[in-house]
Amino acid sequence: MDWNALAHPWIEHEDPIEAAHSPIKDGLLGRAALKVGERVLDIGCGSGALSLDAADQVGPDGSVIAFDIAEAFISHLTERASDRVHVKPVQGDAQHYDFSGADCDAVVSLFGTMFFEDPKTAFANICKALSAGGRMVFVTWAGPQHNPWFSVPGRALAKALPEMPKPDPSAPGPLAFANIEMVTNLLSESGFQNVSAEEVDTHLTPIGAAADITAMMLAIGPFRGAISKFGEPEAENALLEIIEASMIDGYGAFAAEDSIKVPARVIFYTASRVA
Numbered sequence: 001m002d003w004n005a006l007a008h009p010w011i012e013h014e015d016p017i018e019a020a021h022s023p024i025k026d027g028l029l030g031r032a033a034l035k036v037g038e039r040v041l042d043i044g045c046g047s048g049a050l051s052l053d054a055a056d057q058v059g060p061d062g063s064v065i066a067f068d069i070a071e072a073f074i075s076h077l078t079e080r081a082s083d084r085v086h087v088k089p090v091q092g093d094a095q096h097y098d099f100s101g102a103d104c105d106a107v108v109s110l111f112g113t114m115f116f117e118d119p120k121t122a123f124a125n126i127c128k129a130l131s132a133g134g135r136m137v138f139v140t141w142a143g144p145q146h147n148p149w150f151s152v153p154g155r156a157l158a159k160a161l162p163e164m165p166k167p168d169p170s171a172p173g174p175l176a177f178a179n180i181e182m183v184t185n186l187l188s189e190s191g192f193q194n195v196s197a198e199e200v201d202t203h204l205t206p207i208g209a210a211a212d213i214t215a216m217m218l219a220i221g222p223f224r225g226a227i228s229k230f231g232e233p234e235a236e237n238a239l240l241e242i243i244e245a246s247m248i249d250g251y252g253a254f255a256a257e258d259s260i261k262v263p264a265r266v267i268f269y270t271a272s273r274v275a
């Protein structure tokens with residue numbers, strides 16, 4: 001995935017994305033139980049909502065390394081965190097970056113770990129950022145059958161582009177860590193102990209109506225690429241309209257009083273480095 005290219009629309013839609021993820025970010029922070037003065041590493045920090053909240057929890061005597069592969073996210077966060085000197089934005093690939101000396105008390109990640117080409121190498125490397133006994137808490141999505149956030153656009157794409165092959169559920173992507181047994185084994189094989197997983201049903205609380213959510217998902221998702229790969233070039237706009245209408249219908253089904261509440265299932269994984 002070209003995260004530098006994806007970062008721009010993501011940053012443009014930062015407010016509704018962060019609003020959508022907010023209950024899950026709070027669940028993650030609750031499980032991480034960060035303490036004043038702790039050193040934290042946020043993997044795949046994106047535009048940085050989790051890093052900023054973590055920084056507020058550890059205070060200026062602690063620190064947060066906000067780590068991401070995309071330079072565009074890192075320069076955005078450098079500006080966004082300019083009033084918090086204890087947030088240190090760092091660009092790098094978590095699979096290979098030299099974390100020695102980071103000596104962190106905690107690693108956290110909000111949907112930032114499912115995109116590694118080599119997850120075992122990545123987690124073994126991330127483990128080196130922790131001090132002995134340090135903890136890791138990250139959250140991923142459960143399968144698409146529990147997450148209309150993804151199945152609504154997935155169904156819309158499949159309807160408009162029947163030629164498109166079904167995505168491989170274990171390929172790097174948002175849904176790659178839905179298989180708890182696979183991920184807990186992976187963590188144990190990467191040097192972690194006390195590995196556990198907790199599935200939680202929750203709701204996403206994005207800002208706006210179904211049409212706004214659709215516009216946001218179309219901007220940050222892989223739709224245009226899929227249309228140009230599997231659709232007729234002259235039919236691009238018509239296909240986009242079909243996809244858009246189907247997504248508006250799909251998200252509209254979750255209209256609550258004055259907002260959209262999309263049911264979601266996530267998995268909180270926790271583990272620690274051998275003491």
Ligand SMILES: C[S@@+](CC[C@H](N)C(=O)[O-])C[C@H]1O[C@@H](n2cnc3c(N)ncnc32)[C@H](O)[C@@H]1O
Pocket residue numbers: 003021043044045046047048049050067068069070073092093094095109110111112113115116
């Ligand atoms: C779905 S986004 C989540 C962003 C942010 N944590 C949030 O919830 O808003 C995934 C993030 O992981 C980052 N990422 C993907 N592969 C990475 C890698 N190998 N090393 C570090 N960051 C990576 C992407 O650039 C992106 O910011």
